[in-house]
Amino acid sequence: MTTIKAILGASFWFILTGCQTVNGVYDQPARIVNPDAESRAALKAAVNEALGTEVMLADDALTGSSLLPIERTPTGTMDDPVREGLILDKPIRFQLVKNGEECVLINLSDGARYPLSNTDCEVE
Numbered sequence: 001m002t003t004i005k006a007i008l009g010a011s012f013w014f015i016l017t018g019c020q021t022v023n024g025v026y027d028q029p030a031r032i033v034n035p036d037a038e039s040r041a042a043l044k045a046a047v048n049e050a051l052g053t054e055v056m057l058a059d060d061a062l063t064g065s066s067l068l069p070i071e072r073t074p075t076g077t078m079d080d081p082v083r084e085g086l087i088l089d090k091p092i093r094f095q096l097v098k099n100g101e102e103c104v105l106i107n108l109s110d111g112a113r114y115p116l117s118n119t120d121c122e123v124e
Contacts (some may be wrong), residue, residue, distance in 0.1 A: 027104070028095035029066035030121040033061065036116035046105045046114035051092065066124055068094040068105075098123050 032039060040059060047070065049053050055070060060066055069091035090109075093108040103121035105114040 026071045027099050027106070028123045030096050030098035030103060030123050031064060031066055032096065032103070032121050033120050035063055036118075039116070039120070042116045042119050043105065046093065046116060048114060049115060050094070050105075052105045062096045062121075066096045068096070070094070096121060 032043070033112075040057070040061075043057065044057055047057065047068075051070065057068075070093075071091045072089045079090050082088060095106050097104050097107055098107060103116045103119045105116055106112070
């Protein structure tokens, strides 16, 4: 009986503390400030890693807003060209957050987190 109480007590403790962050600092929507070549390279590398493909980003990406939508571009070949018309797929969305002193890019579709090195950001 004591073992069951101990297991239930430990389980209850894990449930209560599992919803809290370890360091008490929360993600806050942020934007990049003072972008330079290194911060742009870090952002591009993170997006490329998340998508598994090479993307082009504007130099001012994430400087005016914490959200970064990436439109899907269908690929085609000479034998199988892309049909013309609207692309109805939803864009892939990322959000930049500040957690403590760290700038982190979050893929909103799967929650994957990509810390951005050499990047300064401020809370929106």
